[in-house]
Amino acid sequence: MNATPTPAAAANAPQPAASPFAGFLVGFLAFLALVFIAAIVLAWPMPPGARLMPLFAACTGLGLSLFAIIRLLIGQWREAQQAGEGEASYDIASESEPIDLLRYGGWMLVYIVMLLLLGFIVSTVVFAAAFLRIERKSSWLAIALTCLLTLGLAHLLSAALSVQWPHGLLLAF
Amino acid sequence: MIEAALEALQIILQPSHFAYLALGVIVGIALGPIPGVGGLVGMTLLLPLTYGLDPAAGLAMLVGVGAVNNTSDTFPAILLGVPGGSGSQATIMDGYPLARQGQAGRALSASFMASMFGGLIGALVLTLALPVARPLILSFGTPELLMLSLLGLCTVGLLSGRTPILGLTAAALGLLLGTIGSAPVAPVTRYTFEIEYLFDGIPLIVLSMGLFALPEMVDILARGGAIATKMSSFGSGWWEGVKDMRRHWWLVIRHSVIGAGIGAIPGLGSSIAAWLNYGYVIQRAKDKSRFGKGDIRGVIAPESANNAQEGGNLIPTLLFGVPGSAAMAILLAAMVVLGVQPGPKLLESNLSLVFVVIWSLAFANLMATGICIVLCRPISRMTLLPFKLIFPAIFILIVLGAFQSTRHIGDLVCLLLFGLLGWGMKRAGMPRPPLLIGFILAPMIERDLWVTVSRYDMEWLTRPGVLAMILLAAAVLSFGMWKKAAAKRQQELRA
Numbered sequence: 001m002n003a004t005p006t007p008a009a010a011a012n013a014p015q016p017a018a019s020p021f022a023g024f025l026v027g028f029l030a031f032l033a034l035v036f037i038a039a040i041v042l043a044w045p046m047p048p049g050a051r052l053m054p055l056f057a058a059c060t061g062l063g064l065s066l067f068a069i070i071r072l073l074i075g076q077w078r079e080a081q082q083a084g085e086g087e088a089s090y091d092i093a094s095e096s097e098p099i100d101l102l103r104y105g106g107w108m109l110v111y112i113v114m115l116l117l118l119g120f121i122v123s124t125v126v127f128a129a130a131f132l133r134i135e136r137k138s139s140w141l142a143i144a145l146t147c148l149l150t151l152g153l154a155h156l157l158s159a160a161l162s163v164q165w166p167h168g169l170l171l172a173f
Numbered sequence: 174m175i176e177a178a179l180e181a182l183q184i185i186l187q188p189s190h191f192a193y194l195a196l197g198v199i200v201g202i203a204l205g206p207i208p209g210v211g212g213l214v215g216m217t218l219l220l221p222l223t224y225g226l227d228p229a230a231g232l233a234m235l236v237g238v239g240a241v242n243n244t245s246d247t248f249p250a251i252l253l254g255v256p257g258g259s260g261s262q263a264t265i266m267d268g269y270p271l272a273r274q275g276q277a278g279r280a281l282s283a284s285f286m287a288s289m290f291g292g293l294i295g296a297l298v299l300t301l302a303l304p305v306a307r308p309l310i311l312s313f314g315t316p317e318l319l320m321l322s323l324l325g326l327c328t329v330g331l332l333s334g335r336t337p338i339l340g341l342t343a344a345a346l347g348l349l350l351g352t353i354g355s356a357p358v359a360p361v362t363r364y365t366f367e368i369e370y371l372f373d374g375i376p377l378i379v380l381s382m383g384l385f386a387l388p389e390m391v392d393i394l395a396r397g398g399a400i401a402t403k404m405s406s407f408g409s410g411w412w413e414g415v416k417d418m419r420r421h422w423w424l425v426i427r428h429s430v431i432g433a434g435i436g437a438i439p440g441l442g443s444s445i446a447a448w449l450n451y452g453y454v455i456q457r458a459k460d461k462s463r464f465g466k467g468d469i470r471g472v473i474a475p476e477s478a479n480n481a482q483e484g485g486n487l488i489p490t491l492l493f494g495v496p497g498s499a500a501m502a503i504l505l506a507a508m509v510v511l512g513v514q515p516g517p518k519l520l521e522s523n524l525s526l527v528f529v530v531i532w533s534l535a536f537a538n539l540m541a542t543g544i545c546i547v548l549c550r551p552i553s554r555m556t557l558l559p560f561k562l563i564f565p566a567i568f569i570l571i572v573l574g575a576f577q578s579t580r581h582i583g584d585l586v587c588l589l590l591f592g593l594l595g596w597g598m599k600r601a602g603m604p605r606p607p608l609l610i611g612f613i614l615a616p617m618i619e620r621d622l623w624v625t626v627s628r629y630d631m632e633w634l635t636r637p638g639v640l641a642m643i644l645l646a647a648a649v650l651s652f653g654m655w656k657k658a659a660a661k662r663q664q665e666l667r668a
């Protein structure tokens with residue numbers, strides 16, 4: 001027969017570790033709350049027809065994010081997490097750290113900036129070659145093949161479906 | 174009606190008509206897996222070819238493109254975690270984790286079979302709807318449509334597993350992002366900061382690829398190795414998918430019917446159909462612990478629904494001449510080009526042509542499944558390649574796909590910004606799907622909210638349809654809270 005634990009026993013029982021993302025979540029929710037506040041401030045002077053929806057969305061979002069922050073700060077979150085164990089996760093769990101975002105997001109950012117400056121062909125060749133050489137230590141043959149395949153596919157899409165490439169400020173191809 | 178159906182079958186089985194249908198199917202399958210380039214592009218591409226064609230052949234070809242797009246866009250969703258089209262976004266949630274566990278073949282085969290049966294059931298629903306859909310759809314006024322959208326949003330938010338508040342917050346953020354750009358009911362722009370790119374709002378493709386594809390890529394690159402973390406025999410995986418279909422046949426029927434129903438409501442589209450069905454399958458499941466980690470039911474439900482919704486989508490298009498989506502607008506344009514007047518009169522004057530569309534839908538789904546199953550094995554091997562080797566090519570394709578939205582530099586900047594937002598949400602444990610659904614529903618909710626408030630004042634709350642949906646929302650809410658309380662009680666008893 002299952003016995004209900006006494007309050008003292010419950011207090012002495014080992015507590016599950018807080019979610020490693022709880023701190024990040026509070027910060028993220030605080031950021032969202034600021035976004036919602038800014039959205040309300042910006043929407044206020046708009047004509048009634050234009051501001052109805054932004055105010056509806058921003059006020060709802062602000063209320064919910066503040067409620068979530070308060071719940072987190074007063075420690076009910078852990079309880080909520082425990083109660084929800086075994087339930088479905090509605091999204092794929094994260095596996096990367098901020099340092100990974102800086103590293104690989106940085107590669108993505110560099111490619112976009114190159115595209116805006118050097119155009120599609122030069123940026124694609126430089127990006128693919130640099131990434132494969134630095135991150136994977138690929139041979140030059142593999143790099144050349146990857147570049148050829150990627151550019152070939154892009155050309156095919158461009159010819160068959162009128163897919164356009166971004167033009168750079170310095171080079172227009 | 175049966176005579177018209179048989180006559181249409183004879184027409185569609187003529188070699189020339191069948192060849193046009195096959196051309197449409199092949200174009201649809203080829204374009205489906207390319208992120209950002211979907212059935213809409215395929216239909217636009219083939220639209221000029223319909224000039225001078227026999228109406229039955231022209232419509233068969235265009236229906237062929239649109240019907241199969243939701244089948245082949247599953248390849249990148251399951252294998253790479255990148256949505257090929259809006260209908261495959263929900264499939265990522267469980268299909269991609271299955272691929273990473275070395276079960277890509279199982280996920281793909283189950284998905285293709287579900288898509289096929291979904292498409293066939295969608296065609297059946299369209300057939301059955303012909304005599305009864307008109308009074309039903311006409312009974313929906315603006316307040317009912319508003320309540321339906323809000324109900325969908327609440328359901329998705331509340332179904333966000335252990336974090337309903339976070340899900341609803343994400344949905345509110347999606348609604349807010351959906352208001353960026355020109356206001357539909359007043360001559361002002363909102364949150365554009367005088368940036369010309371934002372005047373027309375944020376493109377859906379850019380938002381969805383940034384939100385889902387980029388964070389996934391950072392995660393796989395950080396983990397290193399291939400997408401699949403486990404190796405498995407593809408052959409057994411394939412049969413496992415077929416067995417899954419047999420095991421969950423009821424899910425296919427249930428979600429196909431729901432998907433077709435959602436498709437019949439103009440504006441909701443395949444993304445909403447897939448997400449709502451994904452949420453619903455989770456809610457109805459006894460064991461929810463595997464969802465989001467690789468549960469085959471999370472693949473079968475959205476895939477059945479997104480193909481079935483094509484059949485539902487054709488109901489308002491053919492019966493009222495009201496396009497349910499952008500692709501249906503192209504189909505309507507083609508009908509006008511071919512000299513066919515869609516609407517209630519079509520049923521009286523040219524019923525066999527309506528059945529040509531229905532047969533095309535059914536045959537296109539059968540053909541697409543056959544082709545995808547043949548391609549399944551070689552394409553699945555992609556998950557065994559080191560991801561760092563294929564990352565540059567995939568990222569470049571994503572960038573190209575995003576750039577096609579408006580062909581403006583802003584597409585690329587937004588892609589990165591939403592990638593950052595998606596990564597932040599993923600890391601914080603905040604579900605991203607409600608944001609996307611809020612964003613998609615925002616224009617519709619705004620229009621309906623304004624019309625409802627300005628035309629009906631508070632009287633709309635007393636309409637029977639609205640009351641029924643409020644009761645339904647309350648029932649969903651109460652059921653969710655009751656289940657949570659029951660789970661908590663059980664856990665306390667176990668402790």
